[in-house]
Amino acid sequence: MDEILKMEVRQISNRKNKICLCVGIGKCIISVIEMLLIKFYFKSKWPGQNVDLFFLWLGIIGILMILIAGVNIVSNIEINKYLKNSAYGIDYQKEISTYKIIGKNKKKIKNGALKFEKYSAWKEYIEKTFEAIIDNEDAYRFMVRRLRNKESYKELITSAVIPIEIGMLTVFYSAGIDTSKIGTILSILVSAVILLIIVVVNYLDCKEEINFILDFNEIVFPSKFHLKSISYH
Numbered sequence: 001m002d003e004i005l006k007m008e009v010r011q012i013s014n015r016k017n018k019i020c021l022c023v024g025i026g027k028c029i030i031s032v033i034e035m036l037l038i039k040f041y042f043k044s045k046w047p048g049q050n051v052d053l054f055f056l057w058l059g060i061i062g063i064l065m066i067l068i069a070g071v072n073i074v075s076n077i078e079i080n081k082y083l084k085n086s087a088y089g090i091d092y093q094k095e096i097s098t099y100k101i102i103g104k105n106k107k108k109i110k111n112g113a114l115k116f117e118k119y120s121a122w123k124e125y126i127e128k129t130f131e132a133i134i135d136n137e138d139a140y141r142f143m144v145r146r147l148r149n150k151e152s153y154k155e156l157i158t159s160a161v162i163p164i165e166i167g168m169l170t171v172f173y174s175a176g177i178d179t180s181k182i183g184t185i186l187s188i189l190v191s192a193v194i195l196l197i198i199v200v201v202n203y204l205d206c207k208e209e210i211n212f213i214l215d216f217n218e219i220v221f222p223s224k225f226h227l228k229s230i231s232y233h
Contacts, residue, residue: 010093010111011080017072024065031059054190061194064160068202071156075149082142089133090142098122099212126219133220140221147213154206157199 034055079092097113102122109115116122133139217224 010091012076012093014073014076017069017076020065021069021073024062024069027058027062027065031055031062035059061198064195065198067160068157068198071153075153079146079149089130090139092146095126095216096209096212099215100208123219126216130220135221135223137224140217140224143213143217143221147210147217150206150210150213154203154210157203157206 091112093111094113097109097111098116099122101109101113102116102119106115114125116125
């Protein structure tokens with residue numbers, strides 16, 4: 001166990017999440033400034049023009065980006081506290097990066113990931129690498145906690161996008177803006193595409209991480225995983 005205690009593991013990076021957070025905040029600020037200028041400087045009705053609707057959607061997308069980034073940042077900070085003083089020797093970034101490229105011909109390798117052509121080869125590697133923590137209760141709880149965080153995040157993604165889409169359409173129609181104008185149509189398409197890209201990318205990434213944790217737990221904690229499977233039947 002002493003050897004495991006001395007093992008250094010890299011922290012989960014929040015770089016992309018921080019960029020997403022900053023961009024989201026920027027979008028919200030721009031949206032608010034536009035609204036304030038229209039209402040208090042130009043003394044006009046808001047929303048009253050196509051451009052107003054575009055900036056409104058920009059703000060909504062910004063809020064979504066802040067929400068997604070914020071949840072990820074908080075979750076990663078919490079996990080990094082465990083990784084910093086990890087007694088399990090789990091280099092989480094390396095292992096999940098390795099899992100994501102199993103059977104793929106990736107030229108650019110991130111986080112020191114290893115390449116495996118088949119799942120069976122990866123499984124054998126996991127069994128040998130983490131032999132010291134097989135069915136270890138604390139290590140298992142660490143991974144379960146991460147799994148629950150990602151499952152909650154996945155649920156947040158799927159439950160947030162629908163009401164936001166409905167809200168955008170509701171505001172659009174209630175504003176009484178002419179939909180025949182090309183500016184309005186383009187703003188709808190741009191907003192919808194941006195929102196869709198954000199949601200899909202985050203959803204797929206989250207789903208893949210959940211699959212990694214489930215496979216990892218099945219291999220490293222076989223007895224606990226078996227007991228959990230029995231409890232569902």
